Amino acid sequence: xxxxxxxxxxxxxxxxxxxxxxxxxxxxxxxxxxxxxxxxxxxxxxxxxxxxxxxxxxxxxxxxxxxxxxxxxxxxxxxxxxxxxxxxxxxxxxxxxxxxxxxxxxxxxxxxxxxxxxxxxxxxxxxxxxxxxxxxxxxxxxxxxxxxxxxxxxxxxxxxxxxxxxxxxxxxxxxxxxxxxxxxxxxxxxxxxxxxxxxxxxxxxxxxxxxxxxxxxxxxxxxxxxxxxxxxxxxxxxxxxxxxxxxxxxxxxxxxxxxxxxxxxxxxxxxxxxxxxxxxxxxxxxxxxxxxxxxxxxxxxxxxxxxxxxxxx
Amino acid sequence: xxxxxxxxxxxxxxxxxxxxxxxxxxxxxxxxxxxxxxxxxxxxxxxxxxxxxxxxxxxxxxxxxxxxxxxxxxxxxxxxxxxxxxxxxxxxxxxxxxxxxxxxxxxxxxxxxxxxxxxxxxxxxxxxxxxxxxxxxxxxxxxxxxxxxxxxxxxxxxxxxxxxxxxxxxxxxxxxxxxxxxxxxxxxxxxxxxxxxxxxxxxxxxxxxxxxxxxxxxxxxxxxxxxxxxxxxxxxxxxxxxxxxxxxxxxxxxxxxxxxxxxxxxxxxxxxxxxxxxxxxxxxxxxxxxxxxxxxxxxxxxxxxxxxxxxxxxxxxxxxxxxxxxxxxxxxxxxxxxxxxxxxxxxxxxxxxxxxxxxxxxxxxxxxxxxxxxxxxxxxxxxxxxxxxxxxxxxxxxxxxxxxxxxxxxxxxxxxxxxxxxxxxxxxxxxxxxx
Numbered sequence: 001x002x003x004x005x006x007x008x009x010x011x012x013x014x015x016x017x018x019x020x021x022x023x024x025x026x027x028x029x030x031x032x033x034x035x036x037x038x039x040x041x042x043x044x045x046x047x048x049x050x051x052x053x054x055x056x057x058x059x060x061x062x063x064x065x066x067x068x069x070x071x072x073x074x075x076x077x078x079x080x081x082x083x084x085x086x087x088x089x090x091x092x093x094x095x096x097x098x099x100x101x102x103x104x105x106x107x108x109x110x111x112x113x114x115x116x117x118x119x120x121x122x123x124x125x126x127x128x129x130x131x132x133x134x135x136x137x138x139x140x141x142x143x144x145x146x147x148x149x150x151x152x153x154x155x156x157x158x159x160x161x162x163x164x165x166x167x168x169x170x171x172x173x174x175x176x177x178x179x180x181x182x183x184x185x186x187x188x189x190x191x192x193x194x195x196x197x198x199x200x201x202x203x204x205x206x207x208x209x210x211x212x213x214x215x216x217x218x219x220x221x222x223x224x225x226x227x228x229x230x231x232x233x234x235x236x237x238x239x240x241x242x243x244x245x246x247x248x249x250x251x252x253x254x255x256x257x258x259x260x261x262x263x264x265x266x267x268x269x270x271x272x273x274x275x276x277x278x279x280x281x282x283x284x285x286x287x288x289x290x291x292x293x294x295x296x297x298x299x300x301x302x303x304x305x306x307x308x309x310x311x312x313x
Numbered sequence: 314x315x316x317x318x319x320x321x322x323x324x325x326x327x328x329x330x331x332x333x334x335x336x337x338x339x340x341x342x343x344x345x346x347x348x349x350x351x352x353x354x355x356x357x358x359x360x361x362x363x364x365x366x367x368x369x370x371x372x373x374x375x376x377x378x379x380x381x382x383x384x385x386x387x388x389x390x391x392x393x394x395x396x397x398x399x400x401x402x403x404x405x406x407x408x409x410x411x412x413x414x415x416x417x418x419x420x421x422x423x424x425x426x427x428x429x430x431x432x433x434x435x436x437x438x439x440x441x442x443x444x445x446x447x448x449x450x451x452x453x454x455x456x457x458x459x460x461x462x463x464x465x466x467x468x469x470x471x472x473x474x475x476x477x478x479x480x481x482x483x484x485x486x487x488x489x490x491x492x493x494x495x496x497x498x499x500x501x502x503x504x505x506x507x508x509x510x511x512x513x514x515x516x517x518x519x520x521x522x523x524x525x526x527x528x529x530x531x532x533x534x535x536x537x538x539x540x541x542x543x544x545x546x547x548x549x550x551x552x553x554x555x556x557x558x559x560x561x562x563x564x565x566x567x568x569x570x571x572x573x574x575x576x577x578x579x580x581x582x583x584x585x586x587x588x589x590x591x592x593x594x595x596x597x598x599x600x601x602x603x604x605x606x607x608x609x610x611x612x613x614x615x616x617x618x619x620x621x622x623x624x625x626x627x628x629x630x631x632x633x634x635x636x637x638x639x640x641x642x643x644x645x646x647x648x649x650x651x652x653x654x655x656x657x658x659x660x661x662x663x664x665x666x667x668x669x670x671x672x673x674x675x676x677x678x679x680x681x682x683x684x685x686x687x688x689x690x691x692x693x694x695x696x697x698x699x700x701x702x703x704x705x706x707x708x709x710x711x712x713x714x715x716x717x718x719x720x721x722x723x724x725x726x727x728x729x730x731x732x733x734x735x736x737x738x739x740x741x742x743x744x745x746x747x748x
Binding site: 090091092110112113114115117118132133134135136167170173196197198199201202 | 511512513515516517518519520521522524588589630633634635636637638
């Protein structure tokens with residue numbers, strides 16, 4: 001059987017196609033646990049997991065915690081406000097202190113790109129990147145791939161479009177890498193101020209106008225829009241964004257009849273997507289959330305519990 | 314006492330000399346430069362001979378752009394430790410930038426630096442004073458008084474002058490005192506929160522980018538101000554193809570502009586950041602391969618006059634942290650010479666012009682002594698073994714800081730002996746010296 005030879009999950013770029021398939025298959029087999037009457041298995045009993053969130057997060061933090069609990073691991077959740085970071089402790093010092101308590105996995109959400117990579121150099125436990133700056137958010141990409149595969153039966157050959165602030169989105173970056181690895185075509189769309197330089201080097205097509213970009217697509221992924229990113233003002237107003245770049249019933253007509261609409265949340269209703277579309281039949285937004293728990297269970301299981309090979313990275 | 318350096322290959326850019334010659338040093342000055350075998354040493358004087366066969370002897374190297382962190386951040390570097398690093402790198406003189414704490418915007422800070430350098434008594438340390446009080450781009454500092462106190466140039470390095478009218482007046486006013494104005498070219502609005510070059514690597518790593526235009530806009534501004542005022546401007550740490558081309562055009566039009574680059578801009582590109590390597594984080598950032606090639610062209614055809622290190626020591630407190638929070642800057646004094654010699658081996662420049670960019674040219678721009686080997690002049694010189702191969706390791710630095718992207722890399726070429734005013738301030742111990 002194929003072995004999962006990773007100690008950490010820092011980004012999608014470290015995963016092979018076989019790794020991704022294994023994670024998706026494992027998630028599929030663990031999915032059923034969440035529908036049981038007693039939603040708990042003893043797989044990770046006695047293992048401890050630290051949920052370390054330097055940045056506010058509801059969905060991802062809750063999802064990891066739920067995943068860990070369903071596998072019977074002990075969890076500890078820390079956020080920036082109750083960590084020593086507010087007292088001026090450096091990330092590395094905090095890491096060393098956590099390390100001294102010998103956890104099995106540290107899950108890190110951090111506003112700095114590369115922070116989990118730095119952490120991984122200083123701790124013996126595994127590190128899962130739960131979103132680092134504008135770099136990567138690999139578990140989001142994996143749950144998105146999982147959702148697509150469950151809805152479409154395949155990923156290879158599908159046409160996906162990601163609309164929004166690609167430049168400042170870790171979700172976009174991880175999804176581009178993941179979708180490309182799994183053989184999907186990826187188009188990105190949105191105002192030019194939100195396109196990273198030389199983004200074609202990531203293997204994507206750029207079609208700025210969403211009307212053209214959604215044409216014949218199987219998957220539409222939307223990103224949460226924020227007026228201010230990194231002190232840069234990238235567009236004049238939410239109102240204007242909604243008019244020219246927001247997804248609405250008119251716009252979606254160009255896409256395939258069985259298109260699915262995805263969004264990592266939280267949604268700005270009426271900005272990147274209209275409310276009726278978010279709640280409508282094309283939307284798989286809540287499936288993403290359910291699938292997120294299964295994907296994170298799979299990862300915790302593969303990183304701590306099973307599938308560990310000899311060549312740990 | 315007389316020091317007799319025998320059989321070295323003397324390279325003097327000013328006189329365009331490049332041949333085997335002996336140098337005789339007496340009372341801190343070069344007494345004579347003569348062909349090997351022609352010197353008759355006096356019998357009544359103690360003579361120290363230095364066998365320099367197989368070595369290159371150059372004017373003492375001059376680095377017109379260093380940060381010595383004193384006063385204020387002595388845990389990173391002091392004038393003494395920085396001077397040791399300079400000597401070990403073959404430098405006999407440095408010009409230290411004013412972004413200390415407090416900023417060197419007054420006679421008292423300038424005098425303090427001069428005094429600390431005198432006490433350290435290693436290499437010549439020339440203060441560069443700030444252009445504006447607190448480098449806040451509001452009010453000019455007292456250029457005349459600062460010059461009298463020992464400043465050799467003015468610059469708001471690290472905190473560039475944002476106000477173009479103030480910069481114009483600074484260039485004009487400095488012109489009266491013959492003080493060169495050194496410009497750190499960065500449009501702060503455009504570079505914004507950027508932490509590395511904006512390009513394929515920043516896109517991949519999810520790090521905010523600093524576009525090349527952030528530097529080039531200011532290079533063009535300074536060129537236009539030099540043209541407007543007729544007074545010279547020196548462009549610090551040129552890193553982009555565009556900057557090189559704009560400076561080339563300016564020089565062709567006779568506009569009084571000079572320029573420097575740093576060794577990392579011709580040795581590394583932005584891929585060095587991959588892995589979130591904070592030792593590859595500096596301003597201006599490491600650029601693209603096409604920029605590296607343009608810098609080499611600029612060095613080759615003389616558009617870039619000077620190689621300066623921008624030696625910027627930082628401790629682990631500033632560097633062993635998240636990439637976006639880490640400080641900008643790397644140390645460079647102890648790697649500049651081998652990196653420059655690598656360009657000579659590559660055929661980018663001949664040895665004489667490389668040495669000119671490390672000695673004669675900065676001396677001319679700053680109007681300071683040194684930069685040439687001539688009879689009657691101060692004996693500031695460097696003996697270089699061009700074939701010495703070694704791995705740059707973390708422990709070998711004389712600098713107090715270790716923030717170098719070149720750690721672990723193979724180097725070729727080493728300063729074996731550095732002499733300031735006839736005094737040996739660095740001896741790598743491999744020169745056969747005997748009394």
